[in-house]
Amino acid sequence: MKIYVATLSGYLLAICSLFAQNKPLSPAPKRPVTDTYFGKAVIDNYRWLEDLNNQEVKDWFKTQGDYTNAVLDQIPGRDSLINTFVKYDALMSAQYSGVRRKGNRYFYRKTLPTENVGKIYVRDGKTGTEQLLFDPTTFVKGKTYSVSAYTPSPDGNKIVIGLQEGGGEYSTLRTLDVATKAFGPESITAVFGGNIDWLPDGSGFLYTPDNSADPKDPKAAIDTKARLHRLSSDPQTDPILFSRTKNPDLGIRPEQFPAMYFSDDHTQLYGRLESVDRRLTVWLASPAEVKKPAITWKKLTTPSDSVTAFVKVGSKLYLQSIKGASKGQILVTDADNPNPANATILLAQGQKNITRIVASKDYLFVTLSDGINETIRLYDTRTNTWNDIPLPFTGTAGVEPYDPAHNNDVQVYVMSWNNPVMIYDYTPEDRKLVSSVFYVPVQYPGVADLVVEEVEIPGHDGILVPLSIIYRKGLKRDGSAACLMSGYGAYGMSGTPYFSRRNLALLNKGVVLAETHPRGGSEKGQAWYQAGFKTTKPNTWKDFIASGDYLIKKGYTSPGKLIGMGTSAGGVLIGRAITERPDLFAAAISNVSCSNALRMENSLNGPLNIPEFGTVKDSTECMALYEMDALHHVKEGTKYPAVLCVGGMNDPRVVAWQPGKFAAALQNATSSGKPVLMQVNYDNGHFTEDKKVTFRNFANMYAFALWQAGHPDFQQANAQLNKVTVKK
Incomplete structure (x- = not known):
């Protein structure tokens, strides 16, 4: 040295x-x-x-x-x-992002003009009293941290936080008790980004770490393994649930990244191979399978199906597909026995590109683009009817559900080259855009x-x-x-x-x-x-x-x-x-x-x-x-x-x-x-x-x-x- x-x-x-x-x-x-x-x-x-x-x-x-x-x-x-x-940054008194609802608690990141990185807050109800939950700048004296990701448990009582140090992109996962603000004993390293998904009962979570946190290590992301962590247990003993070595019959390639997560309503478990290929490779299983030594997977979609996204609403799976449809189409199939090849066309290919699909409890939201500017359509899965969401101007638009498993409230955002982002709360039943409490207007x-x-x-x-x-x-x-x-x-x-x-x-x-x-x-x-x-x-x-x-x-x-x-x-x-x-x-x-x-x-x-x-x-x-x-x-x-x-x-x-x-x-x-x-x-x-x-x-x-x-x-x-x- x-x-x-x-x-x-x-x-x-x-x-x-x-x-x-x-x-x-x-x-x-x-x-x-x-x-x-x-x-x-x-x-x-x-x-x-x-x-x-x-x-x-x-x-x-x-x-x-x-x-x-x-x-x-x-x-x-x-x-x-x-x-x-x-x-210009100081003109916005506060910036909110990543708002998520669990029960009546709203979790979000807020960054003030005087702050270099955001802090995590929680409030009871949209307009409840704001409480600081975690400040990465005071986490360890003398070190610089930021929050890469945060995921509340289903009941909103705990949260997993991904911490990045010194501008690095690998995260260390820590669990935090919302009521006491006390950290759990686990510290899980080498997780890229920090995204995880909780078990339905909140007793643990699914995650996939890299083999090392060294960005110079060419083997760090080879043969990675999706694991289950039970709260307060030793991460070194976390069982492998989904990987090339665990599932040799699935044809997983060494470079493919195996990730596991649940449907929003926690009725299905998915094993997905993350790749730059837009065409998804996904299997599904019952959530109860995580308790077994080996999960029985059922094929959901392969690259030949050309499915680029899917969401579950009720008993149906809605698939965004480019098979025979360069600009995209929406298919629907039975969630318990999905078959992309025989799925019904819900929204046929049109003049606009289908760019994204998301869902709330009862609605499907489809974003369409003319090549530059986007519009949003919503589909009521109960009445089988379509409607358009009115937008204040043209540009990039999107929908972010607050809690898709339990309600239909969503955020709608829109921005353009010459219009700062505007964020609205939208309730499909009312079909009204209302300025969100998590949006600060700025000139x-x-x-x-x-x-x-x-x-x-x-x-x-x-x-x-x-x-x-x-x-x-x-x-x-x-x-x-x-x-x-x-x-x-x-x-x-x-x-x-x-x-x-x-x-x-x-x-x-x-x-x-x-x-x-x-x-x-x-x-x-x-x-x-x-x-x-x-x-x-x-x-x-x-x-x-x-x-x-x-x-x-x-x-x-x-x-x-x-x-x-x-x-x-x-x-x-x-x-x-x-x-x-x-x-x-x-x-x-x-x-x-x-x-x-x-x-x-x-x-x-x-x-x-x-x-x-x-x-x-x-x-x-x-x-x-x-x-x-x-x-x-x-x-x-x-x-x-x-x-x-x-x-x-x-x-x-x-x-x-x-x-x-x-x-x-x-x-x-x-x-x-x-x-x-x-x-x-x-x-x-x-x-x-x-x-x-x-x-x-x-x-x-x-x-x-x-x-x-x-x-x-x-x-x-x-x-x-x-x-x-x-x-x-």
């Missing part, structure tokens, strides 16, 4: 010296490793950076991170941007001056691609405005409208925001998703490029002002966009990005993602992975835009060496003289709830990009920052 501290101190002094002299960092050493994939030789010069436990690698990331911080700290406007985030500056355009632009192959453009009134379409263009295009996740205070801070500075809707999402249904999937993945970044070309052609921005941003799986999009069209962008943000697709299987979360991206073990899928691999498309001597790569050392979803290797390759290859920086977050994972960390993280990204895009608020008068580059 003493040697390590001394080493870091030396590097820190070196960084300060380099920055003071405006000298670039030394390029990362190239240590070629050649892999041959089905006859194709691929050279990986930065394989050595994958060993995050190696001291040299640790020092490389620390050096990169310190150098990047030194640059970012001197960008004018960065700290002002943080202050704007704080100011933000500049919102009334925002303009939203929803257009469709021709893609590279002539296919029309949706594009959302948001800007302030009075925009001159002369190419002078900086534009932040974001995209994702994976897992069938659509870029639905959302309101962001961070986005508002940029909009109020005259920045144009563009949300792309490339193939790989589900804006136009399942076919749109499959058109940006594995071998068709190039459509994703080509749609992104086409969107940028459109914005420039129409004068919203120009190549010297356009910023591209991709996050997580969107790293494929941004990485391949800048390697295919480096001339298109002034700057790019590659945030916790999948940048080395050929090596994703060698990380913790990689095997789980094989159904989405493919595997190197299949010749066709392997070549598709090579095509989407940004690292292996970096070319020496190319004038790349300024790039900020971001990685989290606590990230179990996209390991930090993915963006790290990409940054190293770009630093060695670029001939543009523009900076390529690697921001390393040691207090963050993929994301974090901590507002202080989040505000600084995003302010860093935006300030860097706007500096390079020439926004006047982020320029140094003497231009010395442009000399602090990382180049060969």
